[in-house]
Amino acid sequence: MLRPLRCSGHLRALNILGYHARLITSQATYDKNADINALVFTASETARKSVGTGPLREVSVAVKDNICTSDMPTSCSSPMLRNFHSPFDATVVQLLRSAGADIIGKANCDEFGMGSLNVYSVHGPVVNPHEPNERRSAGGSSGGSAAAVAAGMCDVSLGTDTGGSIRLPAAYCGVVGLKPSYGVISRWGVVSFADSLDCVGIMARSVKQVQRVFGTLGQYDYRDPSAATPETREKASQACSRSMQEWLSISQGGSLQGLRIGIPQEYFPAELSSSITESLRHVIDALQSRGAQVIPVSLPSTPYALSAYYVIASAEASSNMARYDGVEYGLRVDPPPGADTTKTANVYALTRSKGFGKEVQRRILLGAYALTADAFDNYFLQAQRVRKLIRADFNKIFHVANPLNSTHSPEPQSEVRGVHVLLHPSAIRTAPPLDDALIRDDGLEAYVQDVLTVPASLAGLPALNVPAGLAEDGWPVGVSVVAQWGCDEMAMEVGKIIQEIVP
Amino acid sequence: MLRVGQCLLPLSRSYCRCVHTTRLVKEDPRWPGWNVVVGIEVHAQIKSRQKLFSHALTSDLSEPPNTHVVSFDAAFPGTLPRLNPKCVELGVRTAIALNCQVQRRSAFDRKHYFYPDLPSGYQITQHYAPLATDGTLRLSEEDAVVRIKQIQLEQDTGKTTFDPRRRISTIDLNRAGTGLMEIVSEPDLRSPEEAGEYVRALQALLRSVGSSDGNMEQGSLRCDVNVSVNRQHESLGTRCEIKNLNSVKFMMVAITCEAFRQIELLEKGLPVIQETRGFDEASAATFSLRNKEDAPDYRYMPDPNLPPLLLDQTYINTIRQSMPELPQETRSRLLAQGLSERDADVLMAIDMGREVGYDGVLGHGAVAYFDTVSRGRDPKVVVNWITHELLGQLALRKETFKENRFSTEQLGELIDLVQSKRITGTSGRMLLRHILTHGSSEMPSKLAEKMSLFVSASDSTSLETWCKEVIEALPEEAQAVRNGNMNVLNKLVGRVMKTSKGRADAKAVRNALQDLLSTKM
Incomplete structure (x- = not known):
């Protein structure tokens, strides 16, 4: 007996065709989804039959519901777009399809990607599949994508990461999650939350699988104005390869001599739980025992990152959410008879009050305030200055020079070689229970979840969550590997090594 | 009259203003003892084939509503802007024609407000770093130089039409996202007539460089004017902005009645309140739209999708070197060729009506026609044939120059036949009429032979x-x-x-x- 899905209304395609026998997705997957609520729409078999013969043949992929698909709804988990069908496929979806991937459905997420626990969703929260009975959060905002991979419902999933939305759920669910360098994977067709930070990323159970999909998706797309140009990509790729030669060639023999790993001292805040530190220490010890050099480093602007992030992300969100007005598409709440319709705002308020959840409304207000003429300098511009400092912090400690900086800084001196990658905990704790006070409470404490992930977002750097075993409470812990812009491959090579050494 | 040539020097803006307020003004009999000070913001639609940030084709008013719209124009989720390089090129051409400093680095910002014809809830404009700054436009009749503060690129909005019968608003997004140039003048104009000449000169200039139709009736050029008055020898008064003026004539009327309104207030000892006003054409009066307190906060924000627009000197130089001739240059050249002022004016007036091609392709008007025919011929003879014979005949037929099918080759040969006395002038005029009447593409020599018009030795x-x-x-x-x-x-x-x-x-x-x-x- 197939159990009804949490939001059965979203499985329309399924109902029309008759679910039995027609779906590749197994009964077990359905049962699983009923428990964890990872998928909010499942592709019909007809849509999935068009699977071609490409490098991703027979790779099953779930796509986060804020990435546009022409054959499935794109709700962004928002009441505003609950019945929205995009007229086009996102570039990443096109690339997946033409590489032969099997897109199984759309993954649950926080509304428009705003949230760290995947509880702000019109489809209901995602339950962490590690132990569904415990009803813990899968993390957010790409909670559905992480949970679907962790539960074995698909091989790979696409998520988006604005301030940690891939790395955090990947850490909570115990899967690999890559937030690539900003501008490397096309954002065309990805519903904007904060354009200067949004990245499409990849989740899978192994780094190898992530790497494979990254090879397909990391393409220049002229439709994305912030896409890195082919020349910049080439420049970055060469710099990355040169830097990896220092250690990769010998690492085949098991030795990691020449690999310099930085441990940023600011990434161990008071809120960090001790069992997380323990797991990280195991990883560090293992790396060191294989010859890697572990170097304490400092990124002094880190303490300001979280505030800067929330100002910038909210400001951009308030701007990007302005288009949802009930005129062209999406939800529309008509004014009641006799309502004052002389002002546009009066009419829009009805739709926007109903169509946005409380977290989105909160960020719109926060962001709109930060952009008002009186607050702009103190908030938005100040946050941009902090962002610059954070970028500079990173550029100072990496071995590879930032390919985006046009000014050629001289190669670091021989004594100060700079680190290849940074290693730090991905989250301050393991997945919190869904009925935790943290989640019930609407205060800003929830934002602290992102304290370890936002710096890489502000700097646009590639950051990879790699599972690092279980904590004392038996729940997954993740570590993050962060590399210089354009050195996604380097982060993944180190990630592969970590996956080898973690039991 | 004082020359304001000093202001062309790259002086600080405040100094310029200082110099400028000393500009001597002719006493205006309409408001003796008062100075009227006007600055104008012109929004000119860029004549590009595609919109500023999308591949949708631009349109004119004849197109059915919502037929030139792609998903970006309707602000569909997931769409992103892509800057049309043609719009930048036409913006730079305009900037060069207005003697502006083209900025090597400019950037795009979002201006937020809610309105149904603005689907994304913001307009992409260049608030913080405009494309070009510090230009000038010389007015020949008034012998004045108007400083151009800046030129910025921005998106046009869609169109909302209220249907009072059905009590609904309909929205047409054909225009949404079309490129605009906002050209902002300093408050350097001193009368409604100067303002009128400024707009006309700007229209002619935009058309000559091919960056805009400059057509006010069609709405491809729109003006907002800032008007203030002050007693002579006193500092500038409080300004009011009059929005959405769509003809030069109404703009001049609006400035005149706004000046009277402000003078009347001040003479009664009442203050002028800084506000935005509309203009009612029927009653020829301005009315308050909103005052400074109601002014919306547009929450300007750098657009996070669009990288800064970086223009290198080579790019700017290339455009500078291939600049089309500007109206004043054309006029001087025609006069130097021996044409009378009247003939030059006739040619240039007709030239104003020529088609402006998309993406800066220059339309061929009366001047280009004259240039082609006069190559290797006496310019004065050619201009006589064009203005007296060709234009005369077209006028009789109620045809415009645009509709003229009498080719430059035909006219050239016709003139040669007459000049070499192989046919008589009378025969020449007759041939011209014949060709126009029959829309004939045959060469005059062929026709002259057929019709035995040659003056032979026999x-x-x-x-x-x-x-x-x-x-x-x-x-x-x-x-x-x-x-x-x-x-x-x-x-x-x-x-x-x-x-x-x-x-x-x-x-x-x-x-x-x-x-x-x-x-x-």
């Missing part, structure tokens, strides 16, 4: 024959001429011309007749 005998025939036919008149009544000679000449079907040259006929008649005496 024509001296036919001329004599025609004259003899006429003298025989009109013996009384011939006798009168013989008797010295030269007035009657014209009648004979006319008859010969008629017999010859215009092939005869009137002067030659006159001579021949005189010869014949005096010989017989």
Whole structure:
């Protein structure tokens, strides 16, 4: 007996065709989804039959519901777009399809990607599949994508990461999650939350699988104005390869001599739980025992990152959410008879009050305030200055020079070689229970979840969550590997090594 | 009149303003003792094939609503802007034509407000770092120089039309996202007439560089004016902005009545309140739209999708080197070629009506037509043929120059035939009429041959024959001429011309007749 899905209304395609026998997705997957609520729409078999013969043949992929698909709804988990069908496929979806991937459905997420626990969703929260009975959060905002991979419902999933939305759920669910360098994977067709930070990323159970999909998706797309140009990509790729030669060639023999790993001292805040530190220490010890050099480093602007992030992300969100007005598409709440319709705002308020959840409304207000003429300098511009400092912090400690900086800084001196990658905990704790006070409470404490992930977002750097075993409470812990812009491959090579050494 | 040439120097803005307020103003009999100060913001639609940030084609008012819209224009989720390089090029052309400093780095910002014809809830504009700054436009009639503060690129909005019968608003997004140039002048204009000349000069300039139609009636050029008044020798007054003026005439009326309104207030001892006003064409009066307190906070934000627009010097130089001729240059050149002021003005006035091509492709107007025909020919003869004969005939046919199908090759050959006296002027004019009437693409020499219009060597005998025939036919008149009544000679000449079907040259006929008649005496 197939159990009804949490939001059965979203499985329309399924109902029309008759679910039995027609779906590749197994009964077990359905049962699983009923428990964890990872998928909010499942592709019909007809849509999935068009699977071609490409490098991703027979790779099953779930796509986060804020990435546009022409054959499935794109709700962004928002009441505003609950019945929205995009007229086009996102570039990443096109690339997946033409590489032969099997897109199984759309993954649950926080509304428009705003949230760290995947509880702000019109489809209901995602339950962490590690132990569904415990009803813990899968993390957010790409909670559905992480949970679907962790539960074995698909091989790979696409998520988006604005301030940690891939790395955090990947850490909570115990899967690999890559937030690539900003501008490397096309954002065309990805519903904007904060354009200067949004990245499409990849989740899978192994780094190898992530790497494979990254090879397909990391393409220049002229439709994305912030896409890195082919020349910049080439420049970055060469710099990355040169830097990896220092250690990769010998690492085949098991030795990691020449690999310099930085441990940023600011990434161990008071809120960090001790069992997380323990797991990280195991990883560090293992790396060191294989010859890697572990170097304490400092990124002094880190303490300001979280505030800067929330100002910038909210400001951009308030701007990007302005288009949802009930005129062209999406939800529309008509004014009641006799309502004052002389002002546009009066009419829009009805739709926007109903169509946005409380977290989105909160960020719109926060962001709109930060952009008002009186607050702009103190908030938005100040946050941009902090962002610059954070970028500079990173550029100072990496071995590879930032390919985006046009000014050629001289190669670091021989004594100060700079680190290849940074290693730090991905989250301050393991997945919190869904009925935790943290989640019930609407205060800003929830934002602290992102304290370890936002710096890489502000700097646009590639950051990879790699599972690092279980904590004392038996729940997954993740570590993050962060590399210089354009050195996604380097982060993944180190990630592969970590996956080898973690039991 | 004071020249404000000093202001062209890259001085600080405050100094410029300082210099400027000392500009002497002719006492205006409409408001003695008062100065009227006007600054104008012009929004000119960029004549590009595609919109500023999308691949949708631009449209004119004849297109059915919502037929030139792609998902980006309707702000669909997931769409992203992509800057159209043609719009940048036309913006740079305009900036160069207005002697602006083209900025090597400019950037795009979002201006937020809610309105149904603005689907994304923000307009992409260049608030913090405009494309170009510090330019000038010289007004020839008023002999003044207007400083251009800046030029910025931005998106046009869609169009909302309220249907009062059905009590609904309809929205047309054809225009949404079309590129605009906002051209902001400093408050350097001193009368409604100067303001009018400024807008007309700007229109002519935009058309000549091919960056905009500049058509106010079609809405491709719109003006907001800032008006203030002050007593002579006092500092500038509080300004009011009058929005959405869509003809030069109404703009001038609006400035005039706004000036009167402000003067009246001040003379009563009341203050002028800084506000945005509309203009009612029917009552010829401005009315308050919103005051400073109600002014919306647009929450400007750098657009996070669009990287800064970086233009290198080579790019700017390339455009500078291939700049089309500007109206004042054209005029001087025409005058230097020996054309009268009147002829030059006629050609340039007709040139204003020429088609402006998309993406800076220059339309061929009357000046280009003249240039082609006058190559290797006497410019004065050519301009006479164009202004007197061709334009005259077109006017008779109620056709515009745009509709003219008389090719430059045809006219060139026609003029050559007449100038070399192979056909007579009368035959030439007749051929011109024939070609226009029949829309013929045949060359005049072919037609002249078919119609036996050539003045051949043997024509001296036919001329004599025609004259003899006429003298025989009109013996009384011939006798009168013989008797010295030269007035009657014209009648004979006319008859010969008629017999010859215009092939005869009137002067030659006159001579021949005189010869014949005096010989017989």
